[in-house]
Amino acid sequence: MEDSRVRWKIAITAATLAISLLVPVAVLAADTGTCAETNFVNRWEGFLKSLPSMAGAEATLENQSLNICSSSTDGSRANHVYVALDDGGAHAFNIFQAGLVNCVDTFLPNASCNNNGTHEFWAWGRQSCPGLADVAPNPKFMGAFPGSSRTYTVLKTSTQWQVKVSGTVTETLPLASICWAPKRTEHTGESWDIRDAIGGPVGNPFRLSNATYEASVGGAWSNMNWGTGGICNLSSDARYKCNAPTGTSIDLWTVQP
Amino acid sequence: MTIPTRLRVLVLVPVVAGALGVTALLSREPAALLALDPRAAECGNSVQGQIQAQFALDRAMEYRSALPKMLRAPELETDGPAFVVVYSGEAQVGGLSVAPPPLDASGNTVAREPVPTTYSGVVCVVTPSGPTIYVNVDTSS
Numbered sequence: 001m002e003d004s005r006v007r008w009k010i011a012i013t014a015a016t017l018a019i020s021l022l023v024p025v026a027v028l029a030a031d032t033g034t035c036a037e038t039n040f041v042n043r044w045e046g047f048l049k050s051l052p053s054m055a056g057a058e059a060t061l062e063n064q065s066l067n068i069c070s071s072s073t074d075g076s077r078a079n080h081v082y083v084a085l086d087d088g089g090a091h092a093f094n095i096f097q098a099g100l101v102n103c104v105d106t107f108l109p110n111a112s113c114n115n116n117g118t119h120e121f122w123a124w125g126r127q128s129c130p131g132l133a134d135v136a137p138n139p140k141f142m143g144a145f146p147g148s149s150r151t152y153t154v155l156k157t158s159t160q161w162q163v164k165v166s167g168t169v170t171e172t173l174p175l176a177s178i179c180w181a182p183k184r185t186e187h188t189g190e191s192w193d194i195r196d197a198i199g200g201p202v203g204n205p206f207r208l209s210n211a212t213y214e215a216s217v218g219g220a221w222s223n224m225n226w227g228t229g230g231i232c233n234l235s236s237d238a239r240y241k242c243n244a245p246t247g248t249s250i251d252l253w254t255v256q257p
Numbered sequence: 258m259t260i261p262t263r264l265r266v267l268v269l270v271p272v273v274a275g276a277l278g279v280t281a282l283l284s285r286e287p288a289a290l291l292a293l294d295p296r297a298a299e300c301g302n303s304v305q306g307q308i309q310a311q312f313a314l315d316r317a318m319e320y321r322s323a324l325p326k327m328l329r330a331p332e333l334e335t336d337g338p339a340f341v342v343v344y345s346g347e348a349q350v351g352g353l354s355v356a357p358p359p360l361d362a363s364g365n366t367v368a369r370e371p372v373p374t375t376y377s378g379v380v381c382v383v384t385p386s387g388p389t390i391y392v393n394v395d396t397s398s
Contacts, residue, residue: 040374044357076352084356092355092372105351113352123354133328136376136390137354138303171386176331192352233364234357 040076043236045198045252046188047226047244049213050088056155056214056221057083057185062207063149065118066102067197069256077196078103078113080121080139081206081252084186085154093127094180095137098152098163098171103139103192112139119145120152122163122171129179142170151210156182158217185213187224188234189242189252198240199252205241209249223248296340299388300381306348309396314339317384324380326395333382333389340383343396348379350390 066079082099101121103113112121125137143165153164161178163171187208189198199206211224230244241253291308293301314320317339321327324343333339359367378394 040352040372042353042355042357042372048357048360050360078352078354080354082354086356089356089359089367090369092353092358092369095354095356097354101354103352121354125353125355131329133330133380133391134393135330136350136392137356138350138388138390139352139354140387174331174334186357188357190354233360234366236366 040192041194043191043194043196043198043240044186044188044234045190045232045236045240045242046186046208046234046250047211047224047230047232048089048184048186048188048234049224050184051215052183053216054085054182054185054213055157055217055219056153056212057085057187058151058153058155058210058212058214058221059083059187059208060149060151060210061100062209063147064200064204064206065145066100066199066206067201067254068102068104069195069197076105076192078105078139078190078192079197079199080190081199081208082121082186082188082190083152083154083211084188085156085182086184086186087180088183091127091180093125093134093137094178095186096124096154096156096161096173096178096182097137097186098122098142098154098165100145101139112141116141117145119143120150120165122154124161124173124178126178126180132177132179140171155214156217185224187211187250189240191240194237194239195256197254197256199242199254202253202255205251205253207249207251209246211248211250226250293342294340297342297381297383297388299383300342300390303351303388303390304342304344304348304379304381305351306344306379307346309343309345311340311342314341317382320382324394324396326397327380327391328394330382330389330391333384335384337385342381342383344379344381347375347377349375350379350392 080101084097087094102118105113120143121139123137123139126135150166155162161173212221225247226244232242317333358369376392380391380394
């Protein structure tokens with residue numbers, strides 16, 4: 001098995017090298033990060049909002065590519081910005097999300113990641129649901145980089161779970177697939193390692209705007225009301241910067257060493 | 258490596274597999290040498306591990322005919338086709354977009370169980386809507 005893994009990694013490394021020679025630099029746009037960490041420890045930056053129940057989260061994501069650091073040694077790196085529903089964080093898998101991601105995974109080259117540049121993704125997971133198999137929330141490719149701002153919605157309706165892109169339902173799940181009760185919204189960015197970027201670079205933050213939530217199925221949508229100049233309530237590391245220039249928008253950027 | 262009897266049958270005996278709704282078996286090689294079928298490329302791109310068995314289902318809802326101890330997966334209870342890859346032992350599952358941990362009243366993150374990067378009982382099922390990665394599945398017969 002070890003030999004097989006080594007051969008597999010050699011093949012992937014060779015393929016990655018070949019691709020890196022062919023793909024324009026802009027596709028794998030590098031920031032100044034060193035990609036030094038390789039331990040798959042996720043970081044987040046943004047806003048979480050918890051209520052006794054939640055049923056929807058929505059935001060507009062601007063038309064800006066997401067950078068990822070360039071490295072031949074860090075096999076897993078990602079820069080996400082998205083909206084999500086989760087169970088409050090008790091179980092890491094229990095999430096339903098959609099947005100934009102730019103990711104590379106040379107050790108485990110996820111189809112949603114490699115060579116897709118910034119693209120639309122969705123993911124969902126299930127953990128500790130009695131009688132149901134656990135599902136790992138792997139990002140699934142949903143669409144190419146749109147080249148324009150779009151609104152992403154994750155929603156629990158009376159009949160199904162939905163992902164909408166600018167009002168059009170693009171992905172669905174049966175209600176029965178998710179036993180966990182949504183209790184928290186996420187309007188956040190995420191990295192997979194600490195040297196990955198979140199959002200935009202210094203001087204060009206990534207803007208998430210028109211952030212709203214729905215507290216009950218079929219209920220009214222409400223603005224997030226973070227407060228002008230609000231400080232994001234989820235911050236994983238000093239290099240990841242986040243503020244709320246209006247009550248319904250967030251700017252996300254990364255200061256690399 | 259021990260292959261559960263039921264899965265051994267799936268790999269080695271297409272006739273029996275056909276009776277279970279398995280339309281195509283891709284290899285009769287020993288399981289350790291199984292190469293991932295192109296139809297399951299998205300599985301191989303998310304999971305690194307040894308393939309124990311892989312097979313197509315005419316209808317996704319037949320997943321428990323092949324994996325009788327797998328817990329329910331309502332999203333598979335459809336008439337559409339599916340392609341199933343069963344991994345043996347521990348398999349590494351790549352990039353997970355997991356939920357952040359809980360925050361306490363002061364906004365500090367509350368520790369929770371670390372998220373592993375390797376899992377046992379990994380099963381990837383590709384349907385027309387894409388791949389779904391199941392973990393901790395009892396793949397025994």
